[in-house]
Amino acid sequence: DFAKIDHQRQWRTGFPEVIWSQGKTPSQIIKIMNAMRSHGSPLIMTTRLEPEIADLIALEVPNLRYYPMAKIGAIGQLEQKYQGKISILTAGTADLSVAQEAAITAELCGFEVERLWDVGVAGIHRLLSNRHIIDNADVLIVVAGMEGALPSVVAGMANGPVIAVPTSIGYGTSFGGVAPLLTMLNSCATGIGVVNIDNGFGAAMLAGQILRLANRLKS
Amino acid sequence: DFAKIDHQRQWRTGFPEVIWSQGKTPSQIIKIMNAMRSHGSPLIMTTRLEPEIADLIALEVPNLRYYPMAKIGAIGQLEQKYQGKISILTAGTADLSVAQEAAITAELCGFEVERLWDVGVAGIHRLLSNRHIIDNADVLIVVAGMEGALPSVVAGMANGPVIAVPTSIGYGTSFGGVAPLLTMLNSCATGIGVVNIDNGFGAAMLAGQILRLANRLKS
Amino acid sequence: DFAKIDHQRQWRTGFPEVIWSQGKTPSQIIKIMNAMRSHGSPLIMTTRLEPEIADLIALEVPNLRYYPMAKIGAIGQLEQKYQGKISILTAGTADLSVAQEAAITAELCGFEVERLWDVGVAGIHRLLSNRHIIDNADVLIVVAGMEGALPSVVAGMANGPVIAVPTSIGYGTSFGGVAPLLTMLNSCATGIGVVNIDNGFGAAMLAGQILRLANRLKS
Amino acid sequence: DFAKIDHQRQWRTGFPEVIWSQGKTPSQIIKIMNAMRSHGSPLIMTTRLEPEIADLIALEVPNLRYYPMAKIGAIGQLEQKYQGKISILTAGTADLSVAQEAAITAELCGFEVERLWDVGVAGIHRLLSNRHIIDNADVLIVVAGMEGALPSVVAGMANGPVIAVPTSIGYGTSFGGVAPLLTMLNSCATGIGVVNIDNGFGAAMLAGQILRLANRLKS
Amino acid sequence: DFAKIDHQRQWRTGFPEVIWSQGKTPSQIIKIMNAMRSHGSPLIMTTRLEPEIADLIALEVPNLRYYPMAKIGAIGQLEQKYQGKISILTAGTADLSVAQEAAITAELCGFEVERLWDVGVAGIHRLLSNRHIIDNADVLIVVAGMEGALPSVVAGMANGPVIAVPTSIGYGTSFGGVAPLLTMLNSCATGIGVVNIDNGFGAAMLAGQILRLANRLKS
Amino acid sequence: DFAKIDHQRQWRTGFPEVIWSQGKTPSQIIKIMNAMRSHGSPLIMTTRLEPEIADLIALEVPNLRYYPMAKIGAIGQLEQKYQGKISILTAGTADLSVAQEAAITAELCGFEVERLWDVGVAGIHRLLSNRHIIDNADVLIVVAGMEGALPSVVAGMANGPVIAVPTSIGYGTSFGGVAPLLTMLNSCATGIGVVNIDNGFGAAMLAGQILRLANRLKS
Amino acid sequence: DFAKIDHQRQWRTGFPEVIWSQGKTPSQIIKIMNAMRSHGSPLIMTTRLEPEIADLIALEVPNLRYYPMAKIGAIGQLEQKYQGKISILTAGTADLSVAQEAAITAELCGFEVERLWDVGVAGIHRLLSNRHIIDNADVLIVVAGMEGALPSVVAGMANGPVIAVPTSIGYGTSFGGVAPLLTMLNSCATGIGVVNIDNGFGAAMLAGQILRLANRLKS
Amino acid sequence: DFAKIDHQRQWRTGFPEVIWSQGKTPSQIIKIMNAMRSHGSPLIMTTRLEPEIADLIALEVPNLRYYPMAKIGAIGQLEQKYQGKISILTAGTADLSVAQEAAITAELCGFEVERLWDVGVAGIHRLLSNRHIIDNADVLIVVAGMEGALPSVVAGMANGPVIAVPTSIGYGTSFGGVAPLLTMLNSCATGIGVVNIDNGFGAAMLAGQILRLANRLKS
Numbered sequence A, B, C, D, E, F, G, H: 001d002f003a004k005i006d007h008q009r010q011w012r013t014g015f016p017e018v019i020w021s022q023g024k025t026p027s028q029i030i031k032i033m034n035a036m037r038s039h040g041s042p043l044i045m046t047t048r049l050e051p052e053i054a055d056l057i058a059l060e061v062p063n064l065r066y067y068p069m070a071k072i073g074a075i076g077q078l079e080q081k082y083q084g085k086i087s088i089l090t091a092g093t094a095d096l097s098v099a100q101e102a103a104i105t106a107e108l109c110g111f112e113v114e115r116l117w118d119v120g121v122a123g124i125h126r127l128l129s130n131r132h133i134i135d136n137a138d139v140l141i142v143v144a145g146m147e148g149a150l151p152s153v154v155a156g157m158a159n160g161p162v163i164a165v166p167t168s169i170g171y172g173t174s175f176g177g178v179a180p181l182l183t184m185l186n187s188c189a190t191g192i193g194v195v196n197i198d199n200g201f202g203a204a205m206l207a208g209q210i211l212r213l214a215n216r217l218k219s
């Protein structure tokens, strides 16, 4: 009763409901997972799952896989395959956790993922020498903290949609990710959609919707 | 010299550079338009153009069309046609100006646009009775001021990407659009990308990139 | 001397003073409880009481009941019964703690409570399929974190006052509950009164005053 | 098409849709008023209507009454009468415009209104010498700018629900009404619901819902 | 060398330098205390001293007295006596720690202090029944968290200067004391000077300067 | 009825009620002035009075004096004389308007005022060469915009209370006076009380209360 | 008396005091200019001078030159010449006004200036094709509004100090220049010093100090 | 692959890439250090390294020196020597950690450093009696928390560039360093460049670029 699982979500929007672990007790998470399993959900996935909670849950939920950098727990996998891929870039090494949340989510939902880490604008040659990755991208997810300038530069070079993810990496006036968020919202490059701070999951869902649309229009 | 027009932008990103009128003198706008015309640009377009400035410019720039609600000035039109359409919704009547900026931009760039105005959540039946529009949408642009809740509800019903545009419509704690912006960034529905407050233009550019990708993948 | 207990509050406003545990030492809480007991208070209640403090207090204060999800400690119960009920809704599972603070407070003060959890707008069918609860409600308390859109939708459907409670559930740009607070204050639906972030207690007090007024006018 | 008038609102929530004039052209307002008239709406009302726009509209819409201090335009009146009254207090003289928006709205909707102006806490004897008004109140609307302390004091004395309306009256750190808003949200008195800054209309709607509930429960 | 103790401060401003413990290592605090002792300072005082640090320091610094509620450590006492007294009020019990920082500071500097705790505006009779304290006060320090309305009411009744101290007591939109700070800065009562959030020490210093001036003018 | 003039204020707090012109209509101001005149008030004073409103009022209210830099209108003068003086400093030339609001208020209330303009910290020798003014001051009012550092330096030199007034002079990150306000609240010098941004009037009222107390204690 | 001109500033810091026109009356500006002229100041300069005020002043102050884009008025010129030059870049055309304030200030103080306009990161090739300008720069001033990413990219390429100037160009979440300010403060490139929003003058002063130091160390 | 070390940075900008420890795992830091060592980097340096992480890393990375107050880990030293020195001042003792981050960084990069601690403006004589240090300075780094007024005063006295570093030292309205940051950005003294809150490292890098330029211009 504490949860009304949205079993129709996959039918309605293409992806099943995903359990947000924050603010839920382990026992609530377990009950929701079991309810989804009984319902025959092909993918049961939970985000922002701390390792010690994952261990507790694994005791009661068989076949739980845990991705520590992404802090994702999962059972199963969506089988549907799509044309096109999702290319994920980070500005720095410290942004990896958010980028991996996006990457693992996308892979669990059946998408091909390409990764390019640590190509922030302070050494622009790192990005320029990977220009082919941008040129060949379908959907781009660009993850950056601190000043968050990477999506602007990438969107100015890219021939496709860019999803910008601000991270809480930084200190002082980064204000927990507000600085890169504002940078991304004010970009003078076009073709950028922004998601919440540290929301790698949401970025993957949006990228997935874009590729699903492309595959649907195609057919 | 005051402007380095990005003539390669259409070749690089699919859309030509668009002139942002704010903070430019009429004479600067005219010079940039003339330079683009000499360069053979098929679409010369400027946003946030106040009517009185449009009148001044029209004296010197032949064939300028002016769209008053959208505050767009344009010469020419992109000829390329795309499969798929862009469906644009507003929560209220006062959001029309931003929504029209998105709609006209999209149409000038060659996209088909569907409009649905004033279906905000305070009377949810208005949205539910237009459910077929959401069900048949490809890319959705959802424009809302005040509390900005419409994109959340739409994204929960839609089977495709949603672009959310907060507007500065409201007063008091809407803080010039911050309230709907936060609502959209924190949406518990997925598949939403957010653009800057009142940025109808940017929403159209992102929707365009998504449909261009779909058309490219298709072929 | 560290506290001037407002023993007249029940006589003046219908409800006794309630002890806010935050920022008080256990010994201060115990002394206030004992003073209220000597004064013959039918309900001695304290909010935001952490479990380990509750254990300490229970050693010295007999008959203390503890409600862990609501973090309320109580002795006694108001006996007065009222016509009408308080219907409490949450957008998500993680909002339960705040919702239970409201529910237990209301029940301790003698009101009938109806609960409906996890009907947030991302899956609007969950709300629509519980429409009868809204239709039959007297006073509604709607609790939501993240984007906090639920009160707007509910108030657009409801035929009675709605009390909106923003919660600190969320991350990044939810800013500890500011995002849903702004959503609720800017609602384009009418008939909504807002209380402080996470203030389930205050929502119950307001709902109680509304029903007390109704019962008073009636007679 | 620019507006989907919510003709069911009165049936659903007890009050008809009200036209928010801000951000609408005079011609849009006139068309909505005419549509509502054709639909037989007993009360057609618009808020935040500047006097010069009211004059323009009056040329085309017969029988429009204009309330300059409240900036409300109206045709007709709700006939239903209710037991109980709405008592409206202001802290200062400069808050009158917001208070009158609440008062006129309430009166147009059929409620009895009592007014008490300029009883702010800097001279507490002004409030104390009007204690009988608080003692005899049913629903209280308390309007205050600057530091906005009046609702706290009133709610501590009142035996019924209090609706607090922060105003943008003040300067410097009042931040356009943020200071009194925060005061009202953080009140240590209970039984207070808060509405948006300068939202006299919303306060009246909430007060109306409360009295309607009381009248409904009664019968 | 890490500190240039301002040994002239007492001669210049009437009070010696006081050591702010936050951000200093215990060994730095000890060295500064010893330097002040060698210099013959009659009062060596440190604020914001956590109990465990106080214990460490007491091992090396003889005669250190520790005031746990105020978190002050002190050696010695200023001997000068002044006419007039400092009356300190709090709105709630949870504000005591800040109020005691003010009270102990004032007493160590030679001033007479009167205390009145927990007379917040939610039960205004508590304040009114202590009216004689306000009437007979010289300088008033009023300490309040949450909505911080007490200084406004007191300044409206008092015939002398009021020093307002916002505290970080509260939650949600109290924003760590910003809410009461804004209330105090925007007070429509006059004769109020505001200090930093939780700055009981600064309030006492200002009150002290006021009484010193009065004593100086007198002679 | 729109105003409850606080005729007891002078008896209660030493100074009569002062009319805040902002947000009042000229006719309201005139009526309040006339009511105070009939009541025999020795000083009728209004602040923040724009010159064109002053002209309007002067037509109906005889003997109104207008101080354009201070934007104060006044009739009469308090006759009581006090020992001690109020020394007012500004950091820059642009702060004069606020400083004059303080100076004229103080003089109308019977206090002696000393002025020292444009001694901001960017050229500290300007302050040091006026050291005797600080040394001989009783109460200091220090007015500063931009970074607002002057009160810190002055309070470090002064042997008496300092009232700090932040002004809205500046641009960009001065945020309408927030920058100097924060500077003043966080001062590491002691003995400072802060008032609202641009609140020269409030500073004078506080200075006046301090000197009144000194004169009272004396006798 | 309203101004204490800092005639020693040139001797102390290398540059004379500059008159900030905002918040000063024309007559005050004229008096300060005349005082500086009598004092034999080689350069009398005023910033943020609106054209209509410049016209008024020119009537009374002979030889006043006015630079409309930079909004600077000046008489005279510093004669000293320095080795090295100041290279000024802007991200967009709308940033020109701020950049010209920096350029004219620098030139009036005797520095050589190189200008490069409209090379923002949305078309990075524009910057890359001007790489030689960055490679040959001594001190760089980089001016950018909207997302303000240009200084990060430039500092990553440059072999010398970079002064970053955020501008108020933008809308919505640019918050009057806060977005580019945060970007610049959080830059992951090093060697950047930031000045206030729109402070072209301050950037030139800092660049000037850097080149003066270089010239001093050299000799 | 998690890091693209910018080995060209020293060649491009004069200083090697420095490892920011926050948000990196110890094993990532070790791998980057080893990669830099293999590349022959003369200085391998990491900032914001907590002592317990330093201990872990020292087990695997030989010759790591750890500077606890500055929280810097380093191997090697830049050998190049420069004319001129960097003078570093702090306002208080609690600012030492940030100041030492600047000092150690500068020394590791080959610069001469002069230190002056605890000369904040609350006791201005401390600064004035060290006037020769300011008079003889080349580049100044001024570090201050709380109100952050020191850089304004220093820049008004200094004949060279000033780099201002706000620190998070303070409480309440210092807002983690926002108060001193705003003070520094709004300084009415000129020649100041500001870096992020607590960014001693960035200040040293900027100071280094300034001295490198001076040395380059010289030759």
Ligand SMILES: Nc1ncnc2c1ncn2[C@@H]1O[C@H](COP(=O)(O)O)[C@@H](O)[C@H]1O
Residues within 6 Å of the ligand: C017, C018, C019, C020, C021, C047, C048, C199, C201, C202, D188, D189, D190, E091, E092, E093, E094, E118, E122
């Ligand atoms: N959870 C709560 N949130 C807000 N106010 C509360 C809460 N619990 C109790 N209160 C009120 O806060 C006041 C407690 O103040 P005190 O105990 O004097 O610090 C009481 O008057 C209660 O009415």
Ligand SMILES: Nc1ncnc2c1ncn2[C@@H]1O[C@H](COP(=O)(O)O)[C@@H](O)[C@H]1O
Residues within 6 Å of the ligand: B091, B092, B093, B094, B118, B122, C188, C189, C190, D017, D018, D019, D020, D021, D047, D048, D199, D201, D202
């Ligand atoms: N002054 C007001 N403040 C807040 N909401 C209002 C006000 N006046 C009307 N409304 C509501 O705002 C909505 C108007 O939306 P629309 O006219 O479609 O832009 C209506 O549903 C009204 O209930």
Ligand SMILES: Nc1ncnc2c1ncn2[C@@H]1O[C@H](COP(=O)(O)O)[C@@H](O)[C@H]1O
Residues within 6 Å of the ligand: E017, E018, E019, E020, E021, E047, E048, E199, E201, E202, F188, F189, F190, H091, H092, H093, H094, H118, H122
């Ligand atoms: N609790 C406090 N709040 C604000 N300022 C304080 C406090 N305690 C001491 N001070 C002042 O802060 C300064 C201490 O600075 P320092 O010890 O050099 O970091 C002294 O000049 C005191 O006057």
Ligand SMILES: Nc1ncnc2c1ncn2[C@@H]1O[C@H](COP(=O)(O)O)[C@@H](O)[C@H]1O
Residues within 6 Å of the ligand: F091, F092, F093, F094, F118, F122, G017, G018, G019, G020, G021, G047, G048, G199, G201, G202, H187, H188, H189, H190
């Ligand atoms: N555009 C500007 N931005 C910031 N500071 C300025 C500007 N123009 C002049 N100043 C400085 O501001 C101070 C002027 O203060 P005042 O003229 O006394 O109000 C002078 O010391 C100048 O160095």
Ligand SMILES: [Mg+2]
Residues within 6 Å of the ligand: A091, A092, A093, A118, H003, H004
């Ligand atoms: Mg990196």
Ligand SMILES: [Mg+2]
Residues within 6 Å of the ligand: B091, B092, B093, B118, D003, D004
């Ligand atoms: Mg509508």
Ligand SMILES: [Mg+2]
Residues within 6 Å of the ligand: A003, A004, C091, C092, C093, C118
């Ligand atoms: Mg749920």
Ligand SMILES: [Mg+2]
Residues within 6 Å of the ligand: D091, D092, D093, D118, F003, F004
């Ligand atoms: Mg009044």
Ligand SMILES: [Mg+2]
Residues within 6 Å of the ligand: C003, C004, E091, E092, E093, E118
């Ligand atoms: Mg209490």
Ligand SMILES: [Mg+2]
Residues within 6 Å of the ligand: F091, F092, F093, F118, G003, G004
């Ligand atoms: Mg000046």
Ligand SMILES: [Mg+2]
Residues within 6 Å of the ligand: B003, B004, G091, G092, G093, G118
């Ligand atoms: Mg451009």
Ligand SMILES: [Mg+2]
Residues within 6 Å of the ligand: E003, E004, H091, H092, H093, H118
């Ligand atoms: Mg110190």
